[in-house]
Amino acid sequence: MKNLIHKPRGVFLTGFGLLELVIVIGVVSVSMFALLGAGQVAHRAVGEASRRQQAVFLLEEGMEALRLLRDDAWSNISGLNTGQSYALSFIGGTWEATTAPQYVEGLFERTFMLREVFRDTGDNIATGGTLDPETRHAEVRVSWSSRGATSTIMGTSWITNLFLE
Template sequence: MSLRHQKSGFGALEIIVGAAIISISLFSLMAVSRLSLEMVFQSANRVKAGFLIEEGLEAVRTLRDGGWSAKIAPLSADTVYYLDFDGLNWQPTFTNVYIDGIFERSFIIEDVYRDTNDDIAAFGFLDPGTKKVSVSVAWKERLGTTTKSISIYLTNLFGS
């Protein structure tokens, strides 16, 4: 009669392999979670930036509505301005005002020229009643600075 010994239980090698598989799985799960949270945060910043750009455009329109010759015409072309809200009114300023400690919003006003057909052109006759306004929002992300911007043509709508 032969007696066979059957081994039951786990050996050291199986325990090490099992622990390695569990560790790799947990590490992967944490990495995916971290990446997902980072993407959500970046997405939230992009949405905020979109709202800040729209608010900036509305602020410049409010300046225009307050009087073209008093609020828009004196602004130098191709100069970076920032927007400051004093509680009642928007004011252009040369001092950067960080929003939420993250976002930097600026705007630039450019002169607009028209050709003999009265179309907007790169050169021609200066149109004093139209300005090109570009509003930009920049913020720092993990891999560098992200900037979003939009441009519109602003006209002396009220002839002021």
């Protein structure tokens, strides 16, 4: 008679074991998808950081190329139209300015533009005053496309006729 009143201990626990298994599978699945998503985001971020670092190196190289153009002959700089966009091309061991678009590694477009520089009566660079034919303001840009958007970094410098050619 005692067996009829009291049910065995394992009867109620079998359904809970199945429920716990379903919950554990759900938690593990959600965790795995979250980790995969985080991994993809991290992978994209590392790739973008790598492209940005390459662009910074190309920007520095562009600034140095302008200085090398100047060192070869001031006419390499003074002969270029101010306000016009140019690209840098490395041909035969020397840098040249060209109006044709140039892509580095098929991804990065590097351009530069020179602007006139004016000086005030104190010989300081100013927005107006006397034109300084021995100085140019250089602006170098590096652009690249990534995930449907264009990214651009820019650097500026002053280029002067150091050797007064």
